[in-house]
Amino acid sequence: MKKVIVIQYIVAFILVLLFLLPVIYIILSSFKPLNELFSSVPTFIPRQFTFDNYVKAINRGDFLRYIFNSFIVATTSTLIAVMINTMAGYALSKFKFKGKNVIMILILSTIMLPLSVIMVPIFSVLKFFGLYNSLWALIIPPAATPTGIFLMRQYLLTIPDEVIQSARIDGAGEFRIFWSIILPNAKPAIATLAIFSFMWRWNDYVWPLIAISSPQKYTIQLAIANFTGQFGTDYSSILAMSAISMIPMLVVFVIFQKQFVQGTAQTGMKG
Amino acid sequence: MKTQEFIKKGGFKMKKVLVLMIALALVFTLAACKKEDKTLQMLWWSDGTEGDVMQTLLDEYKEETGVTIELNPIAYNDYEAKLATMISGGEAPALARVTEGHQTNFEESILSLEGVFDEAGFTNLAFNSDGDVMSLPMDITANGMFVNTDLLDANDVDYPALGDTVWTWDQFETEMMKLDGQSGVAAPGIFDHQAHRFMALMYQNGVTIWDTPYSSSNLKSAAAVEVIDMLIGFYEDGFLPRDTYVTKNSASLFRTGQYGFHLSGNWNVSNYQDLDFNWAVVPMPQNSNRATILGGKSLSAFDGSGMEKEAKAFIAWMAEGEQHDQYTGGVPYLTPRLGATVDYGVFDDQYAVFLDEIGNTDAKYVADWKLETSIPGMYPIINQFVEDAASGEYTAIALLTQLEIDLKAAAE
Numbered sequence A: 001m002k003k004v005i006v007i008q009y010i011v012a013f014i015l016v017l018l019f020l021l022p023v024i025y026i027i028l029s030s031f032k033p034l035n036e037l038f039s040s041v042p043t044f045i046p047r048q049f050t051f052d053n054y055v056k057a058i059n060r061g062d063f064l065r066y067i068f069n070s071f072i073v074a075t076t077s078t079l080i081a082v083m084i085n086t087m088a089g090y091a092l093s094k095f096k097f098k099g100k101n102v103i104m105i106l107i108l109s110t111i112m113l114p115l116s117v118i119m120v121p122i123f124s125v126l127k128f129f130g131l132y133n134s135l136w137a138l139i140i141p142p143a144a145t146p147t148g149i150f151l152m153r154q155y156l157l158t159i160p161d162e163v164i165q166s167a168r169i170d171g172a173g174e175f176r177i178f179w180s181i182i183l184p185n186a187k188p189a190i191a192t193l194a195i196f197s198f199m200w201r202w203n204d205y206v207w208p209l210i211a212i213s214s215p216q217k218y219t220i221q222l223a224i225a226n227f228t229g230q231f232g233t234d235y236s237s238i239l240a241m242s243a244i245s246m247i248p249m250l251v252v253f254v255i256f257q258k259q260f261v262q263g264t265a266q267t268g269m270k271g
Numbered sequence B: 001m002k003t004q005e006f007i008k009k010g011g012f013k014m015k016k017v018l019v020l021m022i023a024l025a026l027v028f029t030l031a032a033c034k035k036e037d038k039t040l041q042m043l044w045w046s047d048g049t050e051g052d053v054m055q056t057l058l059d060e061y062k063e064e065t066g067v068t069i070e071l072n073p074i075a076y077n078d079y080e081a082k083l084a085t086m087i088s089g090g091e092a093p094a095l096a097r098v099t100e101g102h103q104t105n106f107e108e109s110i111l112s113l114e115g116v117f118d119e120a121g122f123t124n125l126a127f128n129s130d131g132d133v134m135s136l137p138m139d140i141t142a143n144g145m146f147v148n149t150d151l152l153d154a155n156d157v158d159y160p161a162l163g164d165t166v167w168t169w170d171q172f173e174t175e176m177m178k179l180d181g182q183s184g185v186a187a188p189g190i191f192d193h194q195a196h197r198f199m200a201l202m203y204q205n206g207v208t209i210w211d212t213p214y215s216s217s218n219l220k221s222a223a224a225v226e227v228i229d230m231l232i233g234f235y236e237d238g239f240l241p242r243d244t245y246v247t248k249n250s251a252s253l254f255r256t257g258q259y260g261f262h263l264s265g266n267w268n269v270s271n272y273q274d275l276d277f278n279w280a281v282v283p284m285p286q287n288s289n290r291a292t293i294l295g296g297k298s299l300s301a302f303d304g305s306g307m308e309k310e311a312k313a314f315i316a317w318m319a320e321g322e323q324h325d326q327y328t329g330g331v332p333y334l335t336p337r338l339g340a341t342v343d344y345g346v347f348d349d350q351y352a353v354f355l356d357e358i359g360n361t362d363a364k365y366v367a368d369w370k371l372e373t374s375i376p377g378m379y380p381i382i383n384q385f386v387e388d389a390a391s392g393e394y395t396a397i398a399l400l401t402q403l404e405i406d407l408k409a410a411a412e
Helices: A002-028 A052-059 A063-094 A101-111 A116-130 A145-156 A161-169 A174-185 A187-203 A206-211 A221-225 A235-267 B002-009 B012-032 B050-066 B078-090 B100-105 B148-156 B169-179 B195-204 B221-238 B250-255 B265-274 B309-316 B319-330 B345-359 B363-373 B377-389 B396-411
Strands: B040-044 B067-071 B093-098 B138-148 B185-190 B210-212 B259-265 B279-280 B294-301
Touching: A002 A235, A052 A235, A063 A101, A063 A145, A063 A174, A063 A187, A063 A221, A063 A235, A101 A145, A116 A206, A116 B078, A116 B363, A145 A187, A161 A174, A161 B396, A174 A187, A187 A221, A187 A235, A206 A221, A206 B078, A221 A235, B012 B265, B040 B078, B040 B138, B040 B309, B050 B067, B050 B309, B050 B319, B078 B100, B093 B100, B093 B309, B100 B294, B100 B363, B138 B195, B138 B265, B138 B309, B138 B319, B138 B345, B148 B279, B169 B185, B169 B221, B169 B259, B185 B195, B185 B250, B195 B221, B195 B259, B195 B363, B195 B377, B221 B377, B221 B396, B250 B259, B250 B265, B259 B265, B279 B345, B294 B309, B294 B363, B309 B319, B377 B396
Parallel strands: B040 B067, B040 B093, B185 B259
Antiparallel strands: B093 B294, B138 B259, B138 B279, B138 B294
C-alpha cells in the first residue's frame, strides 16, 4: 500500500514538474540578458541575472494602468458571470418548463461558434449600445458563458430537490432560496467558475483587441502584444511583462485553491 | 410544487427584477445616444521610436488646432484583423498607418486624397483604381547591410565601406566565413526572414520577376536559377543559420552581438541606437549590379469614421515640410518628400549608405517589386518560397517553377 502511495507521489511530482516547467522557464528567462536569451546554446538558469528587461518594459508603457484595467475587467466580469451563470444553471437544473432541454442544447451549441465568426456581429451590438471602447465592452459580452452555465447546472443537479421543496414549504421565495440555499451549497462550483472566469478575462486578448481602441483602456495582454512590430518582436520585454501578469492569477488560485479542487472534482470540469 | 406556483409565489420579486432589467436596458440605450466623442482615432504600430515621434506631432497639432487625435498602437500581427473588424463594424478609424499591402486590401475604404496635399512634392505615392492618390507617404524603407564592427575587427574580418569598389556576394561570403567557429560567434550573419530582403538578391543578379506583368516571367532563366542556387548554398555553407525561421526575429539575434552582419533595412538605424557594441551600415554586395528594394509606410484616411474632413485636414498639415521633416528626422527615416533636407544627426553616415543604395537602383527593379506588392496574396507566396529555399529540401529550379505557378495563380 505504502509503495503504491510513493509511486503516486512520484508520478504526481513528475506531472507537476512537466506542467510547471514552461512557466518556470518564462520566469527565469525574464531575468536573462538578450545575448543569453538568444544564445545558440540555451540556458535554463540565467548565467547573468539582470532586471534590465523589467526596467525596459515598464518604461515603455503605462503598465500600472494596464494591470489596473485588467484587474477591474477580470473581477467585475467574474462577479457578474458568477451571478448570471449560477442563476441560469439553477433555472436549467431545478425548474421544469417547456423547452428546457432545447434551451440547454442551444446554449451548449454556441460553444461551437468560433469568436472570429461572431466578432463583427458582437462588435455591431457593442457599437449600438455605445459600449465600444469602454471597459464595459470587455465585461458584459462574456458575462454569460455556455461553459459557465453548463458547469453550474451540472453541480446544482447534485443538490437534492427535497431541500429546495422544504424551503418552499417553509415559505421561502425563489430569491431567498437562491441566496440562502443554492449559493452557499454551490460554493465549490462557484469557486471553480470564478477562477476560470478570472483566468479567461485576465488572459483574453482577441476580444479586447477588437473592443478597445484607446491606450488608456488597454488591458495587460493588449499592452504586451504591442511589443510586436512589423520587423521584429521585443521578446525580453514580453517575457518580463508576462511574468508580472502571472502574479494576480496565482493569487486568485491560492485563495480559492481548496474550493477549486473540490469544484472540479464534483462537476467534471477540467482546465 | 409546479412552476406556475413558484412564479406566483415569487411574482412580486420577479417584477422587481424585470424593472431592474428594463432600467439597465434604458441606461445602455441612453449611453448609446450620448453625444459622440470628437476625438479622431489613428491606428498605429511601431518598430522603433516612430510612435513617440508621431505622438509629439499629435500634441503639437492639438495645440495649434484644438483637434485631438488619439494614437492607438496595435501589435503588427493583428493590425489588419483589427482594421478589418473596425471597418466591417462601422467604426472605421479616421486615420491609419498603412503598408502597400494594407492599401491594396482596404482600397475601397480608403478616402481619395486628391487635392489634399501637393502630390508633386512626394515620391512613393500609391493610387487607387480611379487614379486618385490614397495616402500620404510617411517614410521610405530600403534594404541595407548592418555589420557588427566590434566583432569583425576582433576577428580580423574585412568589410566593405561606402566609396569602395562594391563587393560581390562571393567576396563577402568568403570574408565573413572567417567568423565561422570563432569564439562568441553564433554564425557569420543573418538575413531578415521577409521576402523584401531576399528578392534584392534576384535584382542584384539582374533578374526581374516579370518579363510581361503576370503572364510571362523570368523565373526559370539561368540567372534566376543561379541566384537561388547561391541562396541555398548560403544555408548549406553555414554562412546563414536556419535559426531565422525559428525566431523570425533577426534583429534580436543581431542584438546579441554574436553575428557579423544583418541584412535588414533602415528602420533598424533607430532600433539599434541602444546597442552596446559598435555597428555600421555598409553597401550591400552585388552580383551583376547593385539594387535595393524599396518599401514604405503611409498615412491614409478612412471612409465611415464620421471624421473624414478632420482626417484630411490633419494629412494636409502633416504633408507640410516642417512637420514631415520633423517625423522623418525624428525617428529617423528616409524621407519620401522630394527636395527635403532631413537632418539625420549622428546617423548621417548610415543614411548616406542607404541613399547611395537607392541612387544605384534601376527603376525597373522598383517597378517590378510594385507588381508583387499590389496583388493581395503574392507577398506570402514569396515568403514561403524563400523559407522553402532555406530549408534545403528543394532544388532551385523546382522552387522557381512552383513560384511561377503560384504567382500567376495569385494574379488571376
